[in-house]
Amino acid sequence: MSMNITLSQEDIVRLCERIEGAQARAYAIPKLTEEYPGMTIGDGYAVQSALRRRFIAQGHRLVGWKAGLTSKAKMQQMGVSVPSIGFLTDRMARPENSAISTGDLVHPRVECEVAFVMKKDLAGPGCTREDVLAATDYVLPAVEIIDSRFSGFKFDLESVVADNGSSARYVGGGRARYVEDIDLRTLGVVMEKNGEIVGMGAAAAVLGHPAEAIAMLVNILAELGETLPAGSFVMSGGITEAVAVKPGDSIVARFQELGSVSMRFVD
Ligand code: OOG
Ligand code: MG
Numbered sequence: 001m002s003m004n005i006t007l008s009q010e011d012i013v014r015l016c017e018r019i020e021g022a023q024a025r026a027y028a029i030p031k032l033t034e035e036y037p038g039m040t041i042g043d044g045y046a047v048q049s050a051l052r053r054r055f056i057a058q059g060h061r062l063v064g065w066k067a068g069l070t071s072k073a074k075m076q077q078m079g080v081s082v083p084s085i086g087f088l089t090d091r092m093a094r095p096e097n098s099a100i101s102t103g104d105l106v107h108p109r110v111e112c113e114v115a116f117v118m119k120k121d122l123a124g125p126g127c128t129r130e131d132v133l134a135a136t137d138y139v140l141p142a143v144e145i146i147d148s149r150f151s152g153f154k155f156d157l158e159s160v161v162a163d164n165g166s167s168a169r170y171v172g173g174g175r176a177r178y179v180e181d182i183d184l185r186t187l188g189v190v191m192e193k194n195g196e197i198v199g200m201g202a203a204a205a206v207l208g209h210p211a212e213a214i215a216m217l218v219n220i221l222a223e224l225g226e227t228l229p230a231g232s233f234v235m236s237g238g239i240t241e242a243v244a245v246k247p248g249d250s251i252v253a254r255f256q257e258l259g260s261v262s263m264r265f266v267d
Contacts, residue, residue: 003042003223011036012043016050019149019163026104028151031159041082044161045224051164052087060089063233065221066113066144067213068165069157070237071205074111077241080157083207085217086165088233094145096173099266105147105168108245108265111238112189112253114203114210115142115172118232124222132211132218135230138176139184139210141255142235143263145169146242170235174259185209188256189239193249199240210236 007015015032022029032047033039056062069075070083094100102108119137147168150159160166184203191199207213213236218228228234245251250264 002040003045004040005042005046006038006040007036007043007046012046012050015047015162016054019047019051020054022106022149026106028106029149031150031154031156032162033156033158039158041158041161044158047162048086048164049224055089060091062087063090063093064088065217065228065232066165066167066235067217067237070207070213070216071201071239073201073205073241074238078155078160080155082157083213083216083237084157084161084165085220086167088167088170088235092167092169094169094171094263096171097262098171100145100169100263101267102245102247102265103267105145106149107153108145108147108168109242110191110245110251111144111146111242112191112199112240112255113142113144113235113238114184114187114206115140116210116214116234116236117176118228118230118234121227121230122218123227124219127215127218129209129211129215132214133179136179136211138178139258140172140176141174141253141258141261142170142172143251143253143261144235144238145171145245171261171263172233173261174255177258179211182257184211187258190254191240191243192252192254193243193245198243201239203239205239206237213237
């Protein structure tokens with residue numbers, strides 16, 4: 001992945017403020033490439049990094065990262081071919097079984113993910129799946145609530161990276177397990193909406209093994225001049241397609257070996 005930056009510092013700040021406004025006030029904006037057709041993935045990460053620094057300066061706490069677009073289902077759904085990463089803060093976390101408001105979201109959708117909690121620092125380049133497994137404290141089931149801020153899901157990787165990979169909310173729960181006690185490739189997941197199955201898959205859908213997605217994430221972090229510290233909470237990417245939710249919906253994500261994660265959506 002090339003982190004070539006073509007935008008001026010002024011444009012990066014402008015786009016960061018535009019994304020921040022869309023996230024904070026929950027309105028849709030045109031994809032950034034409409035105004036900046038030459039925008040690169042590196043430009044997208046420059047905007048995302050500016051957004052992260054701005055949030056941290058406002059008192060948000062960085063709790064970890066997420067890999068996105070790591071499964072074929074997600075890549076096909078979004079029409080892209082390269083995975084991406086985004087950051088996660090304390091403000092995005094919601095408790096298990098809670099009522100999650102949709103009034104402050106644009107296009108909320110839910111996806112089942114395996115989350116990793118790290119016990120050792122990791123740094124790329126060259127981080128491997130084995131490095132990730134050795135540095136993992138435990139894994140737990142999670143649901144990510146993504147929210148693309150772009151009108152009509154008009155989507156490209158440059159814009160979605162700038163929009164922090166559509167990160168909005170996340171819920172961890174279920175039962176934490178040590179990676180050596182389970183087979184993360186064959187782990188099955190089922191997503192239920194209002195009691196009906198709306199998606200199912202196996203964790204191998206994520207780059208063959210979810211730890212592979214974390215290794216990729218660490219290697220992208222290296223290109224951004226960042227590392228993954230011990231204690232980080234990291235989501236490895238949606239296993240199934242994202243499912244739209246609206247007020248009144250209740251979601252249960254059932255994971256083999258890891259228990260389930262539930263939430264409901266309100267106005
Ligand atoms: C991008 C976010 C992708 C995942 O798990 O694949 C993502 C999007 O679909 O809006 O979080
Ligand atoms: Mg996700």
